[in-house]
Amino acid sequence: MTTRFDQAQVRGYYDRHTATFLRYGQGGDEGAIHRAVWGPGVETREAAFHYVEDCIARHLRDAVPADARPTVVDLGCGVGGSLCHLAERLPIGGAGVTLSPVQARIAAERIRAGGLEDRIRCVEGDYTDPGVELPAADLAYAIESFVHGPDPAGFFARCNRIVRPGGLLVICDDMLRPSADRAARRTVDRFRRGWRINTLLDREALRALAADAGFEHRSTRDLTPFLELGRPRDRVIGLLAALIGRLPVDAWLGHLTGGSALQTCLRRGWIGYDLALFRHAGSRDAPDV
Numbered sequence: 452m453t454t455r456f457d458q459a460q461v462r463g464y465y466d467r468h469t470a471t472f473l474r475y476g477q478g479g480d481e482g483a484i485h486r487a488v489w490g491p492g493v494e495t496r497e498a499a500f501h502y503v504e505d506c507i508a509r510h511l512r513d514a515v516p517a518d519a520r521p522t523v524v525d526l527g528c529g530v531g532g533s534l535c536h537l538a539e540r541l542p543i544g545g546a547g548v549t550l551s552p553v554q555a556r557i558a559a560e561r562i563r564a565g566g567l568e569d570r571i572r573c574v575e576g577d578y579t580d581p582g583v584e585l586p587a588a589d590l591a592y593a594i595e596s597f598v599h600g601p602d603p604a605g606f607f608a609r610c611n612r613i614v615r616p617g618g619l620l621v622i623c624d625d626m627l628r629p630s631a632d633r634a635a636r637r638t639v640d641r642f643r644r645g646w647r648i649n650t651l652l653d654r655e656a657l658r659a660l661a662a663d664a665g666f667e668h669r670s671t672r673d674l675t676p677f678l679e680l681g682r683p684r685d686r687v688i689g690l691l692a693a694l695i696g697r698l699p700v701d702a703w704l705g706h707l708t709g710g711s712a713l714q715t716c717l718r719r720g721w722i723g724y725d726l727a728l729f730r731h732a733g734s735r736d737a738p739d740v
Contacts, residue, residue, distance in 0.1 A: 454640075456647045458550060458577060461599050464647045465551040468706050469530065473557075483532050485595045485623075486724070490677045502677075503594055503623050504536045506726060511541065511590050514619055520544060521589040524613055526578040526606075527596020531558030534573070535565050544570045546585055548578050579605040581612070588614050592621040601649040603657075607664035616733040620666055623674070623726045625713070627653045635721040638712045642722070645709015657727060666729035675724045680717055 456464075472484040487499035490506075498505075515521045520542050525534045528547025531554075537543055549555050558573035576583035578593075579602060591614050593606075600606050610620050625648075627639070642648060652660070658668045716722035 454644055455601060456599075456649055457601070461647045461649075462550040462552075464706075465529075465549075466553045469551065469553050469557070471706075473530065484529050485533075486678055488674050488677045488724075489679065490674065493677075501536055503674075503726065504533045506672075507533075507590070507592050507621050508537055508541055510619055510621060510728060511537075511543075515589055519589075522586050524548075524585050524588040524591040526591055526593040526610070527599070528554075528558060528573055529596075530554050531561045531571075531573050533592075533594055534558075534571050535561055535567060538567050538571050539565065544586070545588065546571060547573045548576055548583055548585060549573065550575070550577060579609045581609070585613055588618060590614070590619040590621065592623070594623045595625075597622050597624045598646075598648045598650050603650045603652065603660050604663070607660050607666065610666070611664045611731070614731045616731050618731045619669075620661075620729040620731065621726065622657070622729075624724070625651065625722050626657065626725045627651050628720055628723050629653065630721050632721070635716070635719070638715050638719075639721060641712035642709050642716060645706060645712060648709075651722070654725065654727075661729050665732045667732050669728040669730050671728070672726045673723055674726055675717055678717060678724055680714055 469484070476484060483500040485500075485503065487496060488502035489499045490502045493499050493502055511521055511523070521544075523534070523537060523543045523545035525531075525545070525547035528534050528549050531547055534545065534547045538545075547558060549558065552575050555573050555575040562568055562571055562573060574583060574585070578596070579600060591610055597603070597606065614620055639651065643651065654671060661668060713722065717724065
């Protein structure tokens with residue numbers, strides 16, 4: 452049976468580890484605690500850490516008039532790096548939401564330091580909670596946050612109410628690939644436990660849930676070939692994870708064992724890293740869940 456993590460456990464994971472991610476992660480200076488993607492045309496590490504946001508920016512430019520001031524919502528905004536990156540490059544307004552009070556505080560400081568308080572804000576809360584006030588969006592996105600939610604149908608139902616008819620929804624996250632390998636199941640489970648993952652879907656399941664909530668699938672890009680896998684630091688972490696894997700230290704070092712398991716899953720094709728684009732079909736009538 453798959454372990455489930457409640458809101459407090461996911462919040463605690465990020466409260467504990469965000470400072471480490473920013474201090475030791477290679478994207479910390481950019482406020483990026485998601486993965487670098489060395490996509491076509493990327494030549495610098497900074498650009499790799501912002502590749503996904505730049506894809507989102509292109510989708511937004513294609514979807515709204517050039518003279519518009521679109522509204523964007525970041526569902527799982529972390530420390531606000533992605534939202535600030537977009538606001539520094541586009542005339543957007545909007546908001547981000549994170550479960551973690553530690554991240555919310557850092558995001559507010561980042562927004563203030565960038566002089567962006569008049570256009571964007573960060574709120575603390577659950578992105579599926581209708582009590583969390585978020586603006587109507589021309590585009591909403593979730594970068595490596597969808598997998599933490601315990602209720603994917605609830606996520607899409609909430610998006611149905613946030614995204615304006617005709618607006619866009621982008622999800623960039625880990626997706627299951629078909630495999631009957633027992634080793635795959637064990638390794639995926641280590642990833643789930645270490646990173647507090649609740650929702651790992653395959654592409655078909657994701658599209659079905661989106662369709663049920665009124666979203667048309669527009670495209671899915673597999674970004675896995677552009678990830679950095681098997682770097683020297685990853686091999687060292689893998690050795691450390693193997694040593695501590697059987698010890699009762701999951702709360703503090705689970706991010707290492709989980710990250711090592713994810714590297715294995717990505718290399719062996721058991722998990723893929725996808726960028727999926729959906730369009731709101733035009734009515735806000737998804738059922739409450």
